[in-house]
Amino acid sequence: MFPDLAVLTPFLLIVIVAVYFHTVTGFGLAMIVMGLASGMGVASVAALASIISIVTLVNSAVALRGNLHHIEWRTAGSLLLGVMPASVLGVVLLDYLSSEAADLVQLLLGAVIVYGGLNFAWRPEPLKKISSQPNFVYYGFLGGLVGGMFAIPGPPLIFQFYRQPMTLPQIRSFLIFLNAVIAGARTLFVGWQGGLTKEIWLLSALCIPVVAVATLAGRRYPPPFSAQAMRRIAFVVLILMGVGLMLPVASGYLFGR
Numbered sequence: 619m620f621p622d623l624a625v626l627t628p629f630l631l632i633v634i635v636a637v638y639f640h641t642v643t644g645f646g647l648a649m650i651v652m653g654l655a656s657g658m659g660v661a662s663v664a665a666l667a668s669i670i671s672i673v674t675l676v677n678s679a680v681a682l683r684g685n686l687h688h689i690e691w692r693t694a695g696s697l698l699l700g701v702m703p704a705s706v707l708g709v710v711l712l713d714y715l716s717s718e719a720a721d722l723v724q725l726l727l728g729a730v731i732v733y734g735g736l737n738f739a740w741r742p743e744p745l746k747k748i749s750s751q752p753n754f755v756y757y758g759f760l761g762g763l764v765g766g767m768f769a770i771p772g773p774p775l776i777f778q779f780y781r782q783p784m785t786l787p788q789i790r791s792f793l794i795f796l797n798a799v800i801a802g803a804r805t806l807f808v809g810w811q812g813g814l815t816k817e818i819w820l821l822s823a824l825c826i827p828v829v830a831v832a833t834l835a836g837r838r839y840p841p842p843f844s845a846q847a848m849r850r851i852a853f854v855v856l857i858l859m860g861v862g863l864m865l866p867v868a869s870g871y872l873f874g875r
Contacts, residue, residue, distance in 0.1 A: 633829065637832035668805070668808050682795060686791070697754050698758065699755050700762060703759075708766020711766070721871075727773075748782055775796060
């Protein structure tokens with residue numbers, strides 16, 4: 619059933635905010651849309667995830683136009699070398715873990731993310747030099763593993779890039795490119811399974827104009843914050859992502875399942 623205007627309008631407003639934030643930071647689109655819109659009845663969670671993937675591809679195409687020179691392709695290759703196989707491994711690993719073990723992994727992961735975010739939000743100074751290629755493979759692997767297990771590849775990659783001595787345009791371009799690759803792979807896989815329904819295509823088509831406008835707004839009118847302030851914002855959001863991972867598990871044990 620297609621959502622009525624009373625539901626569709628706030629959903630599109632959420633998409634605008636999420637796309638703008640994603641364009642100026644390089645991450646956050648899926649987190650914001652899933653966090654705010656998953657209970658609105660716009661679409662099922664699975665359909666919403668597919669819409670987000672398509673929206674991410676449109677955002678990336680507009681955001682990266684003229685900015686691909688910011689990406690150092692050897693580093694991008696190192697990241698993908700870790701991301702792609704680890705994404706599959708994460709899905710397989712989750713299938714083999716018991717629910718208690720998966721909960722423990724999720725809780726520990728959330729705690730590590732919160733610790734890392736607090737550490738760098740307090741003193742958001744970048745590293746003295748760019749990390750080695752094996753280090754990028756390692757963080758790509760972590761990002762893929764987390765993405766495969768919990769559908770959020772962002773935290774390890776955000777942590778890795780926002781502590782690098784790179785310019786903000788470089789950081790944004792790298793993260794947007796990686797999000798596009800992951801979204802593209804997911805869209806192809808869901809399409810191959812026959813999961814891209816008419817409803818998904820129609821809702822995605824309605825989102826495309828506002829996505830294009832919000833992306834252009836993010837490119838032309840970024841917030842007037844310093845690089846240090848943007849790093850601090852990124853790590854505060856990272857802390858929220860870590861807390862978001864921990865809360866469902868912690869509340870399940872505290873208040874019963």
